Amino acid sequence: MSTPAAVVNVGADLLADAVADQAVPVTRVDWRPPMEGTETDLATVAADPRRAAANARALAAVLEVTATLVDVAPASELLGLEKGQFLHAGPPVEWERASGPLRGALMGGAALEGLVDDPEDAVALFEADTSVSLEPCHHRSAVGPMAGVVTPSMWLWVLEDAATGRRTFCSLNEGLGKVLRYGAYGPEVLTRLRWMGDVLGPLLQSAVRTVRDGAGPIDVTGILTQMLQMGDEAHNRNRAGTLMLLRDLSPAMVTTGFETGDVSEALRFIGGNDHFFLNLAMPACKLALDAARGIDGSTMVVAMARNGTDFGIQVAGTGDEWFTGPAQLADGLFLGDYGPDDANPDIGDSAITETAGIGGFAMATAPAIVRFVGGSVPDALATTRRMHEITLGENPRWSVPILEFQGTPTGIDVTKVCRTGILPQINTGMAGKKAGVGQVGAGLVTPPAEIFPKALTRLAELSRDFRRSSRDL
Amino acid sequence: MSTPAAVVNVGADLLADAVADQAVPVTRVDWRPPMEGTETDLATVAADPRRAAANARALAAVLEVTATLVDVAPASELLGLEKGQFLHAGPPVEWERASGPLRGALMGGAALEGLVDDPEDAVALFEADTSVSLEPCHHRSAVGPMAGVVTPSMWLWVLEDAATGRRTFCSLNEGLGKVLRYGAYGPEVLTRLRWMGDVLGPLLQSAVRTVRDGAGPIDVTGILTQMLQMGDEAHNRNRAGTLMLLRDLSPAMVTTGFETGDVSEALRFIGGNDHFFLNLAMPACKLALDAARGIDGSTMVVAMARNGTDFGIQVAGTGDEWFTGPAQLADGLFLGDYGPDDANPDIGDSAITETAGIGGFAMATAPAIVRFVGGSVPDALATTRRMHEITLGENPRWSVPILEFQGTPTGIDVTKVCRTGILPQINTGMAGKKAGVGQVGAGLVTPPAEIFPKALTRLAELSRDFRRSSRDL
Numbered sequence: 001m002s003t004p005a006a007v008v009n010v011g012a013d014l015l016a017d018a019v020a021d022q023a024v025p026v027t028r029v030d031w032r033p034p035m036e037g038t039e040t041d042l043a044t045v046a047a048d049p050r051r052a053a054a055n056a057r058a059l060a061a062v063l064e065v066t067a068t069l070v071d072v073a074p075a076s077e078l079l080g081l082e083k084g085q086f087l088h089a090g091p092p093v094e095w096e097r098a099s100g101p102l103r104g105a106l107m108g109g110a111a112l113e114g115l116v117d118d119p120e121d122a123v124a125l126f127e128a129d130t131s132v133s134l135e136p137c138h139h140r141s142a143v144g145p146m147a148g149v150v151t152p153s154m155w156l157w158v159l160e161d162a163a164t165g166r167r168t169f170c171s172l173n174e175g176l177g178k179v180l181r182y183g184a185y186g187p188e189v190l191t192r193l194r195w196m197g198d199v200l201g202p203l204l205q206s207a208v209r210t211v212r213d214g215a216g217p218i219d220v221t222g223i224l225t226q227m228l229q230m231g232d233e234a235h236n237r238n239r240a241g242t243l244m245l246l247r248d249l250s251p252a253m254v255t256t257g258f259e260t261g262d263v264s265e266a267l268r269f270i271g272g273n274d275h276f277f278l279n280l281a282m283p284a285c286k287l288a289l290d291a292a293r294g295i296d297g298s299t300m301v302v303a304m305a306r307n308g309t310d311f312g313i314q315v316a317g318t319g320d321e322w323f324t325g326p327a328q329l330a331d332g333l334f335l336g337d338y339g340p341d342d343a344n345p346d347i348g349d350s351a352i353t354e355t356a357g358i359g360g361f362a363m364a365t366a367p368a369i370v371r372f373v374g375g376s377v378p379d380a381l382a383t384t385r386r387m388h389e390i391t392l393g394e395n396p397r398w399s400v401p402i403l404e405f406q407g408t409p410t411g412i413d414v415t416k417v418c419r420t421g422i423l424p425q426i427n428t429g430m431a432g433k434k435a436g437v438g439q440v441g442a443g444l445v446t447p448p449a450e451i452f453p454k455a456l457t458r459l460a461e462l463s464r465d466f467r468r469s470s471r472d473l
Numbered sequence: 474m475s476t477p478a479a480v481v482n483v484g485a486d487l488l489a490d491a492v493a494d495q496a497v498p499v500t501r502v503d504w505r506p507p508m509e510g511t512e513t514d515l516a517t518v519a520a521d522p523r524r525a526a527a528n529a530r531a532l533a534a535v536l537e538v539t540a541t542l543v544d545v546a547p548a549s550e551l552l553g554l555e556k557g558q559f560l561h562a563g564p565p566v567e568w569e570r571a572s573g574p575l576r577g578a579l580m581g582g583a584a585l586e587g588l589v590d591d592p593e594d595a596v597a598l599f600e601a602d603t604s605v606s607l608e609p610c611h612h613r614s615a616v617g618p619m620a621g622v623v624t625p626s627m628w629l630w631v632l633e634d635a636a637t638g639r640r641t642f643c644s645l646n647e648g649l650g651k652v653l654r655y656g657a658y659g660p661e662v663l664t665r666l667r668w669m670g671d672v673l674g675p676l677l678q679s680a681v682r683t684v685r686d687g688a689g690p691i692d693v694t695g696i697l698t699q700m701l702q703m704g705d706e707a708h709n710r711n712r713a714g715t716l717m718l719l720r721d722l723s724p725a726m727v728t729t730g731f732e733t734g735d736v737s738e739a740l741r742f743i744g745g746n747d748h749f750f751l752n753l754a755m756p757a758c759k760l761a762l763d764a765a766r767g768i769d770g771s772t773m774v775v776a777m778a779r780n781g782t783d784f785g786i787q788v789a790g791t792g793d794e795w796f797t798g799p800a801q802l803a804d805g806l807f808l809g810d811y812g813p814d815d816a817n818p819d820i821g822d823s824a825i826t827e828t829a830g831i832g833g834f835a836m837a838t839a840p841a842i843v844r845f846v847g848g849s850v851p852d853a854l855a856t857t858r859r860m861h862e863i864t865l866g867e868n869p870r871w872s873v874p875i876l877e878f879q880g881t882p883t884g885i886d887v888t889k890v891c892r893t894g895i896l897p898q899i900n901t902g903m904a905g906k907k908a909g910v911g912q913v914g915a916g917l918v919t920p921p922a923e924i925f926p927k928a929l930t931r932l933a934e935l936s937r938d939f940r941r942s943s944r945d946l
Contacts, residue, residue: 376877
């Protein structure tokens with residue numbers, strides 16, 4: 001074998017860095033062609049005089065937010081949600097186009113609210129579309145994992161940005177397997193949800209308020225900092241986060257005056273569900289990203305969300321508009337006898353974690369995640385490094401020890417995605433495609449590529465409008 | 474700069490592997506000279522016909538043990554320890570040669586047991602040496618972190634090997650800073666120890682027995698498996714372990730019938746001390762290693778322990794003999810205004826974790842540890858890889874995700890240490906050298922090199938005896 005004149009490295013930066021550290025000459029070849037047909041829009045947006053400052057402002061706004069846990073209360077109280085109103089994950093969708101797991105969760109939700117006795121009877125209710133209405137969680141400052149169905153009687157976590165008082169909301173996590181958010185609606189699902197409403201919600205409310213009014217509210221952003229040093233990427237691994245929440249709430253749970261049997265059961269329920277903290281990670285991420293909404297000229301993504309049919313993104317510089325395309329099938333590992341044919345396309349608001357720079361973006365810090373979502377350990381490291389190529393900056397509060405404490409890649413830039421063709425990497429659960437089935441697996445998925453050029457086109461239009469109106473002044 | 478003809482790699486295998494994967498020619502230079510004067514003994518022991526099988530048996534014995542948490546009770550009950558009897562960390566030592574932190578802990582322990590009112594008065598007691606006695610924890614199937622002082626009234630964790638019923642013991646962890654095990658003995662130290670004896674011990678006993686008799690005893694070996702996937706190396710990082718213990722005990726703690734105020738305080742005490750689980754990790758490691766004691770012909774280390782003056786090891790093939798040398802000063806990070814001049818030499822039984830393949834041996838899985846003990850992230854990776862060079866095998870139950878789930882390096886081989894000159898790497902806390910000070914920092918340390926040739930010499934003697942007696946038969 002001949003001696004190489006130099007090391008040529010495409011993509012795998014860990015090697016390149018290691019070699020560079022040793023003073024071996026390295027040629028980095030990270031040029032990739034832009035997405036087809038985006039050249040003109042890219043040029044327009046690149047020339048927008050507002051862009052650099054707007055993106056700097058958007059990123060800074062996200063990084064400034066500290067999410068604190070201030071309350072737990074029913075959705076009816078917090079959001080004024082009324083009987084017959086249903087929130088769901090992702091961009092807007094009607095019953096006709098709703099996927100199996102979303103339909104299943106809506107049917108279960110209708111039974112939980114007493115609109116029907118048998119969840120199966122809810123199909124007619126939603127088809128008639130007279131007494132019920134669907135609305136995205138995101139339109140109510142909320143996020144919901146998987147189907148993301150929220151009904152008036154469900155208790156929600158309340159997160160608050162200490163500096164501004166802005167709030168976001170998320171339901172309590174039910175566990176894995178046969179659960180409403182994966183589209184299951186059997187009796188055990190409803191029994192669990194009723195216990196969560198009757199016991200868990202009020203107990204957590206009491207504990208959260210005791211902690212808030214005593215030592216001060218729990219710093220959810222700070223727990224996320226610790227999680228990233230403990231093998232959680234905070235989307236499909238929330239084990240350390242769940243344990244730290246339990247540590248912070250359990251002393252107050254004991255002194256609420258609730259029956260010790262109920263307290264013990266609640267501790268066991270939370271401790272038995274490694275995903276319990278996901279429903280705090282998600283609204284913490286939304287709280288941060290919402291700080292960047294409505295910044296004209298910014299090309300930063302502020303939401304990625306899926307309803308099981310469509311994948312949608314929202315961008316800081318384009319207001320409340322959704323740019324959507326078909327949700328993709330995840331590639332991953334399946335539970336029991338389930339296989340790819342059983343899986344529904346990508347669903348849930350949980351991609352808000354990747355939008356904020358964790359989840360799939362922080363896989364390097366959670367190498368054990370590959371046992372849950374598939375892939376290899378070097379893939380996990382490479383993924384985080386690749387995500388730095390499409391993001392505006394790093395989060396100094398959320399760092400990855402194994403990458404020598406580099407901050408997580410934060411602030412997906414529509415122009416960088418279009419210019420490199422690199423799509424955001426999402427770790428996700430997989431729901432069964434038939435209503436009622438529940439979870440079938442977990443895996444890796446990306447958004448449909450076309451939504452980024454769509455958003456870019458709109459950014460280019462707005463940029464031209466801006467420059468026209470500037471000239472007219 | 475000229476183009477290198479090839480990459481020459483000494484030691485840093487991560488780079489070598491990465492380069493080798495890319496088919497760049499790599500010359501590995503990992504030959505090192507044996508420790509001076511060990512050539513003859515190495516040859517003798519290498520030729521021992523029992524060695525390979527004995528070491529295989531020793532390693533297998535260690536790997537077979539599952540440590541379960543079966544009880545909590547006072548040392549007087551469990552070990553028959555009587556007033557005036559003191560256990561301590563490390564090999565045997567007398568008051569005259571005892572270091573400051575060990576003396577401080579003994580003085581506090583004497584006050585705790587009511588032998589004196591003022592800890593300072595205990596100096597005369599220990600100098601007189603008539604009513605008191607010192608004995609290593611290891612001689613009573615126990616281990617103690619830092620000074621490791623155990624007195625009759627202290628409550629101990631009881632770990633049991635399910636297969637054999639063998640047991641090991643360790644005290645309850647007091648937290649960091651001004652605590653007895655670091656040699657502090659002020660009123661706050663004694664007040665905390667009395668609360669631990671009056672409230673925490675009995676409460677944990679009740680919870681541990683409830684769990685044991687219900688779902689079955691907590692699998693401490695299994696928690697260690699999870700910890701290694703959560704950034705703990707289980708010596709100086711036990712955060713995830715502590716949280717999992719809390720998760721597993723808290724539901725039972727609530728239903729013990731103790732005052733809710735006491736339960737709440739206990740939950741807060743445990744949750745506020747990230748090192749609480751260390752005192753379960755240590756006896757779990759001892760329980761595993763004790764399975765390999767007394768295997769003739771085996772060159773595997775079964776204990777490394779320090780009393781603040783001497784560092785001692787015990788070896789599977791040499792019975793209960795200690796091979797000792799002067800304890801070294803750790804290199805690390807200091808608390809507050811403390812510096813190297815304030816530190817006592819290495820102290821504690823906690824190096825039992827490294828002996829079992831975790832702690833410093835598993836630093837690769839806990840890159841965040843470098844913020845506590847010093848060093849860099851690449852050092853942490855390199856340390857684990859280096860420890861594979863002096864160990865007999867890997868632990869399939871304790872794996873390191875970032876090293877693609879390679880098992881931890883397990884079973885320190887005296888011959889490999891002597892042949893390579895590579896010393897075991899230990900992560901450790903640092904005690905103040907003056908009695909009463911408490912913790913001053915944390916850092917990295919190795920055993921004194923000469924104890925391995927000492928052990929080797931004894932192994933060679935025993936080997937010659939064996940071959941002589943074999944010929945005589």
